[in-house]
Amino acid sequence: MFTESELIEALRQRNPEAFSYLFETYSDKIYRLAMSLLGSEDEAEGIVQDSFLRLFEKLDQFEGRAKLGTWLYRVAYNASIDLLRKRRPVVPLLDEPDDEGLPVPVVYVDWCQAPETILASEEASLELERAIAQLPKRYRTVFILRDIEGLSTAETAEILSISVSAVKVQLHRARLMLREQLSAYFSERLSTKPKGLAQPKGLAQPKGVNL
Amino acid sequence: MKCEELLTYLSDYIDQNLDEELTEEAQNHLATCQNCRVVLDTTQQTIFLYRKQGTRNIPAGRRQRLFKQLETAFLEKIA
Ligand SMILES: [Zn+2]
Numbered sequence: 001m002f003t004e005s006e007l008i009e010a011l012r013q014r015n016p017e018a019f020s021y022l023f024e025t026y027s028d029k030i031y032r033l034a035m036s037l038l039g040s041e042d043e044a045e046g047i048v049q050d051s052f053l054r055l056f057e058k059l060d061q062f063e064g065r066a067k068l069g070t071w072l073y074r075v076a077y078n079a080s081i082d083l084l085r086k087r088r089p090v091v092p093l094l095d096e097p098d099d100e101g102l103p104v105p106v107v108y109v110d111w112c113q114a115p116e117t118i119l120a121s122e123e124a125s126l127e128l129e130r131a132i133a134q135l136p137k138r139y140r141t142v143f144i145l146r147d148i149e150g151l152s153t154a155e156t157a158e159i160l161s162i163s164v165s166a167v168k169v170q171l172h173r174a175r176l177m178l179r180e181q182l183s184a185y186f187s188e189r190l191s192t193k194p195k196g197l198a199q200p201k202g203l204a205q206p207k208g209v210n211l
Numbered sequence: 212m213k214c215e216e217l218l219t220y221l222s223d224y225i226d227q228n229l230d231e232e233l234t235e236e237a238q239n240h241l242a243t244c245q246n247c248r249v250v251l252d253t254t255q256q257t258i259f260l261y262r263k264q265g266t267r268n269i270p271a272g273r274r275q276r277l278f279k280q281l282e283t284a285f286l287e288k289i290a
Contacts, residue, residue, distance in 0.1 A: 175258065
């Protein structure tokens, strides 16, 4: 374990353990962020590589005003956006939605107590990925950094170069949009009987069982 | 508090960013409004499911290769 300043100092001295620690702490996080924006393992790997290499070059000038993690995230985020820009030069980049009005809940089914066979199924996992992929990129990134990676609102704002209040608004929208998608999916799963368990005709349905 | 207000404050409520007064108003509303209760619970469950699923690491082979490449670059930079 290193404190932030110990880590920077050890990295400057090219301490291999400090490198391992840095890699173990940040490589997966940065990869996930890049993956969510770019959707390509090769490109995401390239982003991790470039971000770390840039950090190595900057080590001597690193002022410690930004945390290493924040700095890496920021570099990786900007590099991912640059890559997107190159890929699709004409399309508006962050597909910014208009910020008017909150998404209004439509589905009011409580699926929290759904059985694990539904909540933790492979199909549900794919549905989670589909839902997050449909979010506007900015909302997606905010949701990932705040709710999945557990960063603070302030740190997220710094990484994305947006205001704290923008982070809050976008996170709120992202959560409500995802809730809506998942509610639609899970309420559907709860109301349909699992395949293969259909009762043969002529057999009485058990009473009081609500699938 | 009305449903629309509860919805506006929902994330702040989840993140415990509301002051005492608003928190109490939200709790009072939630105690009597089934719909808002469901929206709150399913939003929290949504976050929980993503948190559970969202922490996948770099695939092992790729990760190992990347580690080696970066470690080499890191150690070569010794002045
Ligand atoms: Zn209500």
